[in-house]
Ligand SMILES: Nc1ncnc2c1ncn2[C@@H]1O[C@H](COP(=O)(O)OP(=O)(O)OP(=O)(O)O)[C@@H](O)[C@H]1O
Ligand code: SF4
């Protein structure tokens with residue numbers, strides 16, 4: 001599925017979400033580990049940012065840190081999370097809960113975890129309106145519930161209000177979860193692998209639904225996924241995470257067309273091509289590091305074919321640039337944390 005052209009604002013729009021230097025510690029039996037390390041990202045209204053990376057790279061922890069939903073052994077150690085100008089990290093627990101329900105939605109991989117198995121679909125969705133908007137009138141609650149379920153493409157929603165989650169398929173449950181999260185028309189939707197548990201057809205429907213909603217409501221979306229095809233089709237921008245850090249970020253079409261970080265390159269090489277037969281998939285040799293035993297320099301160095309002595313000693317600084325002649329490119333700049341960026345950029349440009 002290729003949705004319509006990405007939304008490119010003529011005038012750069014202020015981001016709805018701006019994360020600066022977010023750092024999260026987790027207490028573990030092996031000591032305190034840094035699961036999210038100096039992560040910065042931003043998303044403008046109507047745009048979708050993909051966060052991709054191998055399992056354990058810190059994608060979910062980044063989002064949970066932003067939303068104040070860390071497990072009890074977790075703690076944000078540094079950084080700012082500005083949402084519509086306010087620093088979410090400075091909000092009280094109550095204020096944060098209000099922002100989460102009304103202005104930020106979160107859709108998880110398995111909708112079952114966000115639905116109450118003992119409550120009917122209708123009463124769960126109505127509860128959102130009751131709690132977040134203070135609506136008490138039963139007829140209005142029913143009308144709003146049917147309306148939002150219909151918007152989330154639940155067929156004959158008025159006949160499904162008394163059903164329980166177990167009576168719905170995985171795809172339908174995910175739609176209910178989407179309905180609950182868009183009920184208050186949030187400005188930001190955070191989706192943590194929302195379609196991983198679904199078959200390809202249902203996945204396409206759910207992505208189509210999310211895409212329509214973001215266009216209709218100008219919602220910003222943070223979309224965590226392992227699926228690079230999906231990221232390239234649905235999202236405008238991408239941030240690649242490795243061992244708690246973002247290593248490369250920029251407009252998704254450009255990053256995927258000309259990856260600069262060796263890890264991004266490796267991830268893209270490992271994506272199967274439809275129809276290609278007899279070819280062995282290129283995997284990235286080795287394993288991601290354990291957080292309690294990180295390498296001294298670049299965290300990717302033990303797996304990187306381009307690693308130099310410097311890579312093993314010092315973590316690389318950001319290298320930032322705008323591509324093409326247009327230096328005020330509204331789609332934002334590209335950035336890469338790799339000591340070999342300059343040489344690899346030269347190689348990429350001379351090859352094109
Ligand atoms: N409750 C926890 N206590 C201690 N460590 C945790 C906890 N949850 C996650 N971690 C660790 O934090 C790191 C980041 O985990 P996170 O869940 O953010 O990864 P992820 O990128 O979302 O992976 P996946 O793609 O598998 O969902 C991992 O090393 C993980 O083992
Ligand atoms: S900094 Fe060095 S080890 Fe790390 S990705 Fe770049 S070349 Fe490889």
Ligand SMILES: [Mg+2]
Nearest residue numbers: 059060061192
């Ligand atoms: Mg995760």
